[in-house]
Amino acid sequence: MSVHLNHTIVEAKDRDATAAFLTDVLGLEPAPVYGPFRVVSLGNDVSLDVVQAGETVHPQHYAFLVGEEEFDQIWGRIKERRLTYWADPHHHEPERINTRDGGRGLYWSDPNGHNLEIITVPYGGG
Template identity: 80%
Template sequence: MSVHLNHTIVPASDRDATATFLVEILGLDPAPEYGPFRVVSLGNDVSLDVVQAGPEVPSQHYAFLVGDDEFDQIWGRIKERGLTYWADPFHQRPGQINTNDGGRGLYWSDPDGHNLEIITVPYGGG
């Protein structure tokens, strides 16, 4: 068996709100509880296990590879909510998307400041 990422833990100041934010923006199924976690299941058998943390949450980066239709839907939900988005990870190009590697990408923040990214082509052009 090759090595696959199975899950990663996402710390949150409000576990339920963060899990709900992720599933709503990304268009995923509701996140069930599993022990102290809310499990956000992604399409490649990987999950984001959202856990309650203290009031100060260290910012992490989570990138999602999506198809063109999913990109348009997610981007639409970001705009509908009035969320700021950027074309770059350092948030220097607000209100823009990038076309890196022949695809499209953008960044936005979750309620705890995690830097979220969607891309349609993997880095290096896939």
């Protein structure tokens, strides 16, 4: 059997608000409750299991591979919500997207400080 990522845990100051933020901006179905988690299901059978962590959250990086149409839709929702976005992971190029590897990408932050990214081509090219 090959190895596939099934899920990862996302720490949140507010579990429900974070799950709603992710599903809203990414254009996903609402996240149901499973035990202590809100389960944000992605299109490749992977889930982000959002858990209440209190005030101390360890920021992580989450990258999402999306199609060109989904990129435009997500970027549109980011701009509609007036969220700051960057072309680079260190947030030095605000209000720009990148065209690395022949695709498009951008970064933005969630309410917990997690660095989120959408790309249309995997790193190293498609």
